[in-house]
Amino acid sequence: MPSLHPTEAGITLALALTLAIKIAFAPQATPAAVPSQWEAPVVTFLQHQGFAVGAPLPDIDPAMLPAMKAGCSLKVTQVSPTGWHRDVLASLARPGEQVAFVFDDKVFSTQPVWKTFFDENRRRLLTYAGLHPTERPLLGVIASPGCALKELPWGEIADLG
Numbered sequence: 001m002p003s004l005h006p007t008e009a010g011i012t013l014a015l016a017l018t019l020a021i022k023i024a025f026a027p028q029a030t031p032a033a034v035p036s037q038w039e040a041p042v043v044t045f046l047q048h049q050g051f052a053v054g055a056p057l058p059d060i061d062p063a064m065l066p067a068m069k070a071g072c073s074l075k076v077t078q079v080s081p082t083g084w085h086r087d088v089l090a091s092l093a094r095p096g097e098q099v100a101f102v103f104d105d106k107v108f109s110t111q112p113v114w115k116t117f118f119d120e121n122r123r124r125l126l127t128y129a130g131l132h133p134t135e136r137p138l139l140g141v142i143a144s145p146g147c148a149l150k151e152l153p154w155g156e157i158a159d160l161g
Contacts, residue, residue: 038078038137039065045157046076060092062140072147079140081116089140098149102139105155111140 042065043053051067051074062085064075075092079085079101086101093099101111104119116138126133137157143149 038139039063041137041157042076042139045154046074048156049152062088064092064142071144073144074147075142077140079111079138081113081120081138083111083113083117085140086111086113089142093142096145098141098143098145098147100141100143100149102137102141102149102154102157104136107141107150107154111138 039056046053046065046067049069051069051072054066054068056063056065057075062077062079064077067074067076077085077089079089089099099109101108103112103116119136123133123135139154139157141149
């Protein structure tokens with residue numbers, strides 16, 4: 001095996017040393033503590049309904065807001081209109097918990113994918129045309145068995161956003 005010329009060895013050693021220094025002193029990336037755009041109206045809505053809302057649950061994608069009041073525990077998140085998150089929510093739910101989707105002031109037991117997909121694309125087209133259509137949030141909810149999700153006035157969230 002050929003040996004390195006002293007100049008090559010020096011360059012290799014210098015590169016290794018500078019790389020080690022860069023790695024050792026690199027700033028650590030930390031996620032911002034800024035709430036997402038969808039969170040503020042949802043927090044306000046849940047608080048108006050008497051829920052105590054906690055900080056977003058760590059290490060869960062999508063980010064979920066926990067909320068509790070007597071006899072009812074919720075985890076709420078914004079989900080993809082194309083249905084990417086529906087299986088994730090089902091896997092996060094414990095046995096006996098309800099999984100529901102809230103869209104257009106209605107509660108669905110399964111995500112109305114076609115409705116949400118077409119609404120998202122309609123909104124995008126109108127935005128490209130220079131219009132500003134109202135955004136209708138699509139929320140995924142994991143709820144304890146004692147929660148009456150259909151009785152909550154979900155339409156108020158659109159008024160808050």
